[in-house]
Amino acid sequence: MRRTSGLATTGIFLLCILSQVACSAFMAGQRSTYKGDPAIIQVGADRMAVESALGAPDMAVSVDNGRTKVVYKIDPDAHSQAGRNAAVAWHLVADVFTLGLWEIVGTPSEMAARDKFTTYLIYYSKEGKIDQVETVK
Numbered sequence: 001m002r003r004t005s006g007l008a009t010t011g012i013f014l015l016c017i018l019s020q021v022a023c024s025a026f027m028a029g030q031r032s033t034y035k036g037d038p039a040i041i042q043v044g045a046d047r048m049a050v051e052s053a054l055g056a057p058d059m060a061v062s063v064d065n066g067r068t069k070v071v072y073k074i075d076p077d078a079h080s081q082a083g084r085n086a087a088v089a090w091h092l093v094a095d096v097f098t099l100g101l102w103e104i105v106g107t108p109s110e111m112a113a114r115d116k117f118t119t120y121l122i123y124y125s126k127e128g129k130i131d132q133v134e135t136v137k
Contacts, residue, residue, distance in 0.1 A: 024106030025091035032115045034078045041072075041120055047128040057122075066126030075115045 036054040047068075051057070057070035079087070091110075094102035116137075123132035 023103055024110045025088050025095065027107065027110035027114075028084065028087035028091055031084050031087070031113075032075045032078045032117070033081050033084060035072075035074050038072075038074050038076060038118070038120060041122060041130065041133055043130050043133060045130045047124050047130070050122070050130070063123070067131070068124045070122045070124065072120045072122065073117045074120065075117050077116065 038054070040050055040053045054072055054074070058073050059071040061069050063069050091102065091106050094106060119136040121134040121136065122130055125131045
């Protein structure tokens with residue numbers, strides 16, 4: 001029976017660790033960034049005010065009687081772009097200093113901090129004012 005050399009075992013171990021390195025950093029980089037305060041979405045609000053606060057909607061379609069339905073997917077707990085970049089940098093530095101062992105902690109923590117989107121269905125009247133809002137979590 002052949003014994004595997006210590007060098008081969010170490011190489012396999014390092015390969016396994018390197019295949020997992022940066023998973024948490026990648027997950028942190030995929031987080032959504034702050035889009036705006038959804039508190040502006042109120043019946044009677046002007047469409048221009050909503051779009052200036054939240055940006056362009058994710059989807060817009062015309063519906064009956066000149067009304068328009070728009071959809072926003074917003075994570076109210078989203079981070080700023082700088083916060084997202086800091087999380088990516090933290091995970092990468094931790095991976096380097098722990099030789100990839102940080103992933104044992106980093107990946108589950110990123111899974112727990114995953115985006116929790118709320119979908120807002122907004123109906124605008126033909127005058128451009130919100131006349132109906134539906135929230136889907």
